[in-house]
Amino acid sequence: xxxxxxxxxxxxxxxxxxxxxxxxxxxxxxxxxxxxxxxxxxxxxxxxxxxxxxxxxxxxxxxxxxxxxxxxxxxxxxxxxxxxxxxxxxxxxxxxxxxxxxxxxxxxxxxxxxxxxxxxxxxxxxxxxxxxxxxxxxxxxxxxxxxxxxxxxxxxxxxxxxxxxxxxxxxxxxxxxxxxxxxxxxxxxxxxxxxxxxxxxxxxxxxxxxxxxxxxxxxxxxxxxxxxxxxxxxxxxxxxxxxxxxxxxxxxxxxxxxxxxxxxxxxxxxxxxxxxxxxxxxxxxxxxxxxxxxxxxxxxxxxxxxxxxxxxxxxxxxxxxxxxxxxxxxxxxxxxxxxxxxxxxxxxxxxxxxxxxxxxxxxxxxxxxxxxxxxxxxxxxxxxxxxxxxxxxxxxxxxxxxxxxxxxxxxxxxxxxxxxxxxxxxxxxxxxxxxxxxxxxxxxxxxxxxxxxxxxxxxxxxxxxxxxxxxxxxxxxxxxxxxxxxxxxxxxxxxxxxxxxxxxxxxxxxxxxxxxxxxxxxxxxxxxxxxxxxxxxxxxxxxxxxxxxxxxxxxxxxxxxxxxxxxxxxxxxxxxxxxxxxxxxxxxxxxxxxxxxxxxxxxxxxxxxxxxxxxxxxx
Numbered sequence: 001x002x003x004x005x006x007x008x009x010x011x012x013x014x015x016x017x018x019x020x021x022x023x024x025x026x027x028x029x030x031x032x033x034x035x036x037x038x039x040x041x042x043x044x045x046x047x048x049x050x051x052x053x054x055x056x057x058x059x060x061x062x063x064x065x066x067x068x069x070x071x072x073x074x075x076x077x078x079x080x081x082x083x084x085x086x087x088x089x090x091x092x093x094x095x096x097x098x099x100x101x102x103x104x105x106x107x108x109x110x111x112x113x114x115x116x117x118x119x120x121x122x123x124x125x126x127x128x129x130x131x132x133x134x135x136x137x138x139x140x141x142x143x144x145x146x147x148x149x150x151x152x153x154x155x156x157x158x159x160x161x162x163x164x165x166x167x168x169x170x171x172x173x174x175x176x177x178x179x180x181x182x183x184x185x186x187x188x189x190x191x192x193x194x195x196x197x198x199x200x201x202x203x204x205x206x207x208x209x210x211x212x213x214x215x216x217x218x219x220x221x222x223x224x225x226x227x228x229x230x231x232x233x234x235x236x237x238x239x240x241x242x243x244x245x246x247x248x249x250x251x252x253x254x255x256x257x258x259x260x261x262x263x264x265x266x267x268x269x270x271x272x273x274x275x276x277x278x279x280x281x282x283x284x285x286x287x288x289x290x291x292x293x294x295x296x297x298x299x300x301x302x303x304x305x306x307x308x309x310x311x312x313x314x315x316x317x318x319x320x321x322x323x324x325x326x327x328x329x330x331x332x333x334x335x336x337x338x339x340x341x342x343x344x345x346x347x348x349x350x351x352x353x354x355x356x357x358x359x360x361x362x363x364x365x366x367x368x369x370x371x372x373x374x375x376x377x378x379x380x381x382x383x384x385x386x387x388x389x390x391x392x393x394x395x396x397x398x399x400x401x402x403x404x405x406x407x408x409x410x411x412x413x414x415x416x417x418x419x420x421x422x423x424x425x426x427x428x429x430x431x432x433x434x435x436x437x438x439x440x441x442x443x444x445x446x447x448x449x450x451x452x453x454x455x456x457x458x459x460x461x462x463x464x465x466x467x468x469x470x471x472x473x474x475x476x477x478x479x480x481x482x483x484x485x486x487x488x489x490x491x492x493x494x495x496x497x498x499x500x501x502x503x504x505x506x507x508x509x510x511x512x513x514x515x516x517x518x519x520x521x522x523x524x525x526x527x528x529x530x531x532x533x534x535x536x537x538x539x540x541x542x543x544x545x546x547x548x549x550x551x552x553x554x555x556x557x558x559x560x561x562x563x564x565x566x567x568x569x570x571x572x573x574x575x576x577x578x579x580x581x582x583x584x585x586x587x588x589x590x591x592x593x594x595x596x597x598x599x600x601x602x603x604x605x606x607x608x609x610x611x612x613x614x615x616x617x618x619x
Contacts, residue, residue, distance in 0.1 A: 040462075077155060468595055521580070527601050529602040
């Protein structure tokens with residue numbers, strides 16, 4: 001044999017508790033393991049009792065964004081204001097940052113750089129080395145961001161720059177010197193409204209007030225111009241004339257009722273308010289939430305509650321206690337099709353209008369779970385997510401919980417292990433000789449001072465050595481976040497053209513046969529930074545040997561062929577089912593292990609899967 005028939009396999013199982021104090025899990029493949037050739041390598045458990053802190057770790061991204069456009073400049077100011085608010089609201093929080101800077105430096109590593117031993121590829125072998133370094137630097141800047149002395153000077157510096165960017169007419173252009181932009185101006189004023197709603201002192205700052213007092217008349221006038229355009233074009237005013245910018249205006253304006261409308265604008269304002277009341281159902285969910293909040297603050301509680309009722313009826317509620325909307329998983333090209341921002345707005349709507357703590361907690365859970373498997377890449381998404389998590393309900397940042405994990409008869413407690421400040425993250429590895437099958441029965445218990453703790457999560461990683469043809473698939477019938485199956489087919493000629501015949505374990509092939517590898521991948525959530533490695537039998541040679549970027553039904557990925565495997569790298573994978581196929585030719589006789597296919601989320605390695613192994617006999 002050229003290659004060993006034994007391979008190190010990593011089986012994973014994500015653990016998650018949503019506002020419950022205990023839950024039982026079953027790791028079926030470990031529990032039902034009876035192989036005589038399997039050798040345990042290790043069993044690793046990791047858990048974060050308060051993952052809301054991962055959102056705070058993303059704040060430096062707002063601080064350091066390199067472009068000098070108005071939106072980024074405002075978000076730098078916004079992040080500094082939020083940082084000051086968080087620190088002043090709970091002085092204990094500052095000590096968390098100090099620990100990250102001194103003793104808990106692992107908290108500032110990118111998720112891509114953590115847990116190398118649990119991943120199927122070294123970071124240096126992936127296309128994401130720079131992303132890891134960039135996120136690492138962002139997290140290291142958290143201690144800089146939350147330095148109180150620096151906060152005051154940085155806020156004033158950014159505010160001065162923002163004031164200079166405001167045009168003579170009161171609006172903001174995207175970049176300094178450009179045309180005054182309605183969307184950018186409304187976005188900045190909405191952000192100021194958020195600070196005001198959180199009672200952040202900066203919102204009452206005299207210079208901030210001046211920005212608002214200059215910008216509101218500009219936006220009032222722009223809405224008046226939109227109305228005049230409808231009149232000039234002889235539009236039917238009884239039909240739906242509600243644009244996304246008009247809805248954004250109504251939402252933005254609801255934060256500043258103290259600034260009175262001019263007489264000529266009152267009629268226009270009433271017209272668009274009536275349009276919103278009449279045609280809210282013809283808009284997407286993000287716009288509906290904006291309308292609901294605007295009408296609620298305009299004292300039309302009845303319509304606002306009707307919108308919330310409709311949104312609730314159309315929401316997706318998962319068995320793991322998450323609540324979201326189907327279109328939020330697809331996103332889009334326009335500002336009003338952004339998933340994270342949309343979910344953040346839903347949290348605000350359900351909190352303000354219904355004070356629905358259960359739904360708000362479930363929506364916050366979905367928002368945090370997106371951070372678990374993805375890296376928030378835009379300043380807007382990061383800013384809105386942090387706003388939503390700080391907005392309502394219990395303060396998840398102030399939660400302090402102890403965690404006890406019971407694996408069979410073995411107990412692992414956070415109190416007895418070094419935990420990361422803030423997130424409460426800890427990891428414990430059990431050596432291979434101490435791993436028992438009974439450890440597949442897992443119980444997680446949270447002791448929290450609150451009646452209902454927030455969301456917490458972790459994972460169990462079982463690593464073992466096994467002969468390839470004896471490896472069982474990780475798909476056991478239970479619905480997993482990511483599932484993978486692999487099949488081999490012989491392509492045979494027929495009167496109707498090529499026909500695929502599936503190969504089973506022990507089936508025979510001949511030298512020269514064309515084999516088609518088919519991998520079916522199913523993901524139940526959006527994920528980033530996935531590595532899929534497909535091992536092949538040594539008697540087979542690939543047709544595709546050139547590494548290249550490919551597209552499959554809207555999914556982009558990089559494919560590279562190695563001596564014994566084909567590797568796929570996915571920057572981003574939306575939820576759904578994907579089928580990959582590629583050809584091989586049989587070129588040697590003998591009995592071979594086909595090898596398995598594995599996939600691992602490099603950002604959250606608890607999300608992984610692998611296929612089963614079979615034998616191939618070549619004649």
